[in-house]
Amino acid sequence: MEALGNLMMGFGEVLTPFNIAIIFAAGLIGTVVGALPGLGPSAGIALMLPLTFGMNEASGLCLLTGVYMGTMYGGRITAILINAPGDAPAIITALEGYPMMKQGRGAMALGISAVASFIGGLFGLGVLIFLAPIIASYAIFLGPPEYFLLMAVGLATVMLLAGDSMLKAFFVTCLGVLVSSFGSDYVSGQIRFAYVPELIEGIDFVAIIIGLYGLGEVLYNLEKKVKLELGKPRFSVKEFVPGRAELGEAAAPTMRGSVLGTIIGIVPGAGATVATFLDYALEKRLSKRPEKFGTGEISGLAGPEATNNAAVPGSLIPLITLGIPGSGGTAIMLGALIMFGLRPGPLLMQTSGDIVWAMIAGLVLANFFLLLSNVLLIPVFVNLLRTIQNNLANVVIALCVVGAFSLSYSAFNIWIMLIFGVVGYLFKKNDYPTGPFILAVVLAPLAENYFRQSVMLGQGSAAIFVERPISLTILVLMILIVAGSVFGRLRARKLREMRNPEE
């Protein structure tokens, strides 16, 4: 096969001692950057850019993509250990990973998520290697109407993240929509609620999650005097390397997550964060015990982790085949490609195929390194946490402050983080779910913009949603699902009534 031959050629380029060392180091650096709250893939790639000056193209790109991949592994570490997601795609990881941590299964959560990340990444790479050009040529036919419907499906998952009180979930969703509406709106050109210049670009989403999860958790724990269950300082391999039982439980969600993550990663503009929310909703829907979600359910951990790692190669597909960046991280990669003198666009694979294949080979290698280092380092992570456990609150607060500062190198985001820390604390204390809030913050602006673009494309008519075949298909599916679940409930009620006629 041509793709395999190209890949081998890429490996030939990459397998030099210098490049192997670079990829290994990039993975580790990415892991650490990803683990730090506030620093995500965009920051990681940007920080490494100056180091690539003077390297040849292949080494430089391996360094950058290795860091990108590494941040996806790293984001989950702080999410699981201290409930402070290192970056946005790791928010969902915290929902199941942190409860496992509190039950003393933190090391296992790290192990499972590392394996799920690996499989997700590998699957995405497989698709990238063999199917990239074909997929990219179809993906462009998705336009604003399809995206809007996709976002609507995403918003519907509020129901699944709601917890006990639908009313509370509704309230936080509205609050999320309000928070997301700050800043300039590129569709209307108007600027909303920009009381200070820093707000012209809106409230930084990452500052929100650092506050809501990281600081909010600290405040809550201080009050409750929560003590983490860290187990013994010495680990047996069984405690962090998933055994047959765990792998069995994680296998199907991991595969589903891999597929979903790759697909959504490819769609320009959607990105890994949205993908993890959709996957979590999917897993909860398919689970035989959805009531256990939020208490450390392995399927809810493995699926989204596979998703966010599969989204990385996924998002590289439109970048290298069409020159279209689908996420913040790939937008910076686009800049890097230009800096290396490559010309991203449909001709990239023909004009600079050798370099691109070397980069892909580097990614495959990085994924193996990352699995190895992330599993082997689990005892280190957990013991590191143990040594600082008595000062954990201070350390987490310091990380949150530094993380928020690093977003734009200004004190402004520290204030945002503090405000949302208090909000997070109040949410938690009064049992308001954070999931729907975050979901609304992420999806509401996307849904809003895509909806308006759709209607504009239809020149004022909403008929565009039923005129386009893909959009129509999604609509019909949505109606079928809603009808199906309403019908199912009615039937269940009828059955109950038939069994207990006196009630």
Add this chain to the structure above:
Amino acid sequence: MKLTALTRTLGIAGLGIAALAGPLAAQDFPERPLEFVAGYGPGGGHDTMLRTMARLIEEQGLIDVPINVVNKEGGSSAVAMGYLNAREGDPHYLMSITSSHIATPLTSNIGLDYSDFTPIARLGIDPELLVVNAASGYERLEQLMEAEDTLNVGGTATGSIEHIVTMQLAKATDLSLNFIPFQGDGEVVTALLSNQIDFAITNPGPVADYLDSDQFRALAISTEERIDNLPDVPTFTEQGVDITISLFRGLTAAPDIPDEAREALTELVTTLFETEAWQEEYIEPNAVVPLVITGDEFADYLGNTEEVYRETLGELDMLSQ
């Protein structure tokens, strides 16, 4: 994530500071390291432009003090403008500017505008192209102008320069145009590739490959004369439509700096702009048209640009006052 700002400016990166090592070194400028201020984050267009500049200036030995690049991101460049404004009279700061330097003060009340600063140089422009999908069959602007239906036009953000070109085009012809704002060049290219829009207004960079491979066709360019990179693309003007507005990339310094320092900064950057390294490592990869202007000429240019923005944004009801 601000894809628009990122992709748009990706590339605006390196201005050079040359020539200060000469007679001026004996005077009191530069007496300490220079600071290049990027109004957007690391990896973005402003940032990479300034870092390329800083690196080339040092490699070419154009100045004997170090150069630091700092990112003062936020507020569509308003944060960086505030930062530079606070350095009044100090010539050791140089900020990269593009259309947001004009547009942001108009759309939000930040108490500053371009005229508060000391314009140094425009290093080049990004022209706007009118691009159609080759499958559409349009080969000349004339044919497009005969369309009777309302046409869908793609570009980035309402009030952007693409939007301004669209409005000017609608005014100059009988066309009924429906501008659809997308988030970033990538989405615009996608929409044109899949025929969701009838044509796009865009910079050459994002569509260069598609033009080379004949998937897209450029029907007009917004420069006064045809450019070397795209000699076959006629200007709007030669087709009877008076549109000459482009995105600029430039540099400005703190308010009220001494005249000698202003001259020194201007000489530094213009010397860099003439080097081969600058052409190879910045101008060519970023498809910038290197029309350099400096000093009062640049200040006048900024003034004219602001007028165009003020008029258009006023029509769109986007002005802050």
